[in-house]
Amino acid sequence: MRNRSSLLRTTAVLLGAALTAVSLTACGGSDSDSASKPSAHSEADIRKALDKPTTITVWSWSASLPDVAEAFEKEHPKIKVKVENVGTGPEQYTKLQNAIKAGDGGPDLATVEYSAVPQFAMPGSLVDLSAFGFDALEKEFTKATWDSVKIGGGLYELPLNAGPMALFYNKKVFDKYDIDVPATWDEYIAAARKLHAADPDTYIAADEGNAGLTQSLIWASGGRPFGVQGDKVSIDLKDAGTRKYASMYQKLLDDKLLSPVVGWSPEWYKGLAKGNIATLLSGAWMSGTLKSGVADASGDWRVAPLPTSDGKPSSSVNGGGSLAMMKQSKNQLAAAAFLRYASTGKGADIAQKSGSFPARAKVLQSEAFLGQKDEYFGGQEVNRVFTESLADVRPGWQYLPYDVYATSIFNDKVGKAFTGSMKLQDGLNAWQEELARYGEEQGFTID
Template identity: 50%
Template sequence: MRRTPLRMAALATAALLALAACGSGDDDSGDGAGSGGSTVSDATIQAALEKGGNLTVWAWEPTLKEVVTKFQAKYPNVKVNLVNAGTGNDQYTALQNAIAAGKGVPDVAQIEYYALPQFALAKSVDDLKKYGAESLNSTFTPGPWASVNTAGGTYGIPMDSGPMALFYNKEVFDKHSIKVPTTWAEYLDAARKLHKADPKAYITSDMGDAGFTTSLIWQAGGKPFKVDGTNVTIDFSDAGSKEFVSTWQQLISEKLLAPINGWSDQWYQGLGDGTIATLATGAWMPANFVTGVPKASGKWRVAPMPQWQAGGNASAENGGSSLAMPVKGGNKELAYGFMKYANVDEGVQIRLDGGAFPATSADLKSEKFLATEFPYFGGQKANEIFAESAQDVVSGWSYLPFQVYANSIFNDTVGKAYVSSTTLQDGLNSWQQASAKYGTEQGFSVK
């Protein structure tokens, strides 16, 4: 469930927002309940599951394969076509194009939390309150639940979450007598000590990533995006943004960050050979270590996120997805039944067994989950750290209603700070201006 910069979304975003006029009243492709009208009862949903039919689900999350297998075993009259239409932006582009064309739209789609408001704004996904989703608020942790609730509706069911933690190479830290940092000031000192001891080694890699940047600002208490209907405020002069800039600019200026893009072959190599010593990211990361960096098993450990203020316990989300129902999809009751099975009922444990990180409060508190030992991390019970992080996510964060587009231009604005004399603050200001210009062109009142 990684977060990567979206480079192509600008081509499709205007088309998505233009679909705002194409709400459920124009939907003639579905054969179930639309987003309006009376509430659909649990009995009606169960009857749809028993009756069966065909479902098309677009998702890239690997544990859903086993969910589909067991779902079909429980409901043998249902046939699920699980399609990997691409990861993140690739799928969003395909989904936007299918919606615009009015054909080939899936019944269920995986949509990351940061992207969901844009689809909700365009009225291209159903408000799930009609199906009783509003009653699930106590089922999920606050961060993911807040992420699927926007503009007065519930537009997805949380599938997982990405409370942040610091993954660090214990072998490298021990070799150079570096203490695991508890604050970002200590993290900066550790970066200096490591690079001085081994010029080939870096505390982490970063070439500019929208998701990572906003997550650290979020953790610092920043709220650069404020949304009230069509009124939007973008302000990177807030205290949290400045807190982030004050530390990260030093890491950039002193060349203490490996100039390597995340998820590249060189990045995996750096994680494996110790030249990239830490990674601050979401709790979904362990499975990627196991499959992507197998030779480093036993060398890495997990620690709580460094704090912006000594003694703090603030965290943020990085990544995570929901399952949503495109308005132009069909089989509504059946689709909702599948989503609930996958994200609320039996499917949750199936996905946990496959290595997913839950968004469900009960699972985060279960003894079995917390006691899980991770051989890759030397037998460490890492879920204890992840679960605590999930409870410490700073409240009040908002994404832009056009965040997909904003992230697509991140490297053209903030990214310049990593490769030129542009400062990080100037890059954020440029991102602010370009995003505001786009929002205004799309009919928002942007301040």
């Protein structure tokens, strides 16, 4: 779920072309309406399907899913689960759109990030999982993740992981410069100034323009810039929450307090390891990235709640996704069984062991999970911080039904703000204009 800005930009044209045909279907309403009134399949139907030799295909870049598939096959030997990595994020989405347009060639299931679910659900390209009675599983998951997979009254995924936002900070660096953990954005900015003044090579964070992070910080600040109701889309990147975020972040940009290092580059990893990048504002999944990519800094890092304007808890989500069922699947009953296994059964336990932060309510309420000490983070019980963050996620956020395209052009419109060539709010305004223009081209009514 990392920043893939350069990859997104290279796929924008292809994806945009595919979206044109698909999004226009959404405005017609026929597929969406039929998806909202699915015919029911019983549990007996699913069990019967598992006793029939079947191969289901899953497109996913998840490192844990092959292990989940292997475990499922052992329990259901007549089912073969073929996991294929056809690309990460936008690469896979482009191939999915091409298969949808062709009417054939797609998988039975595919990993789709929560932010991209509306793009595929609204045109009727996904199966409403209520057809299998899976809407009855709502209480098994957290509200924040469940809300992310409910679109227009339909259920299009069972949550698998969550990405509650948190502040990852290098305690070793903070201690060296006598900096307290910031609870407010004013304190965060003050810490940034103190760090950079003490060592010009040290920065509070790195951000060259990250659309996902920007949306998460707007969300946590109370912004609700996007609204979707059928084929009507509202875009307001000047609302109070967005302006609050932009005003705060502009101070970091004006004083050049953010490292110019490109995220996910070798230099970025080196900066995190050496302490030249002292914090990360990210989803819970970042803990796995630090452990694998910055192993030498084990014991240096800690986790704290996301800073807020007034110090009162307020959070959002960054990243996360699950498996969606493609409407063109010819093995929907067997696919439904595997999808449920991956999110609620032993498969979810396997994914959790690989570093995925769980979306299941019972796990997040377990003292064994909450009290687990993480040696990488100095023995801190980091799961408590992430779980509290998930509970503090502000409700009501919506993604655009073409969020993948929106993300792909973010740097083209807002990127100059991160180099000091324009103000952040001006960049967001330019992004809004392009998003409105593009939405109208796709057949949406833009407010």
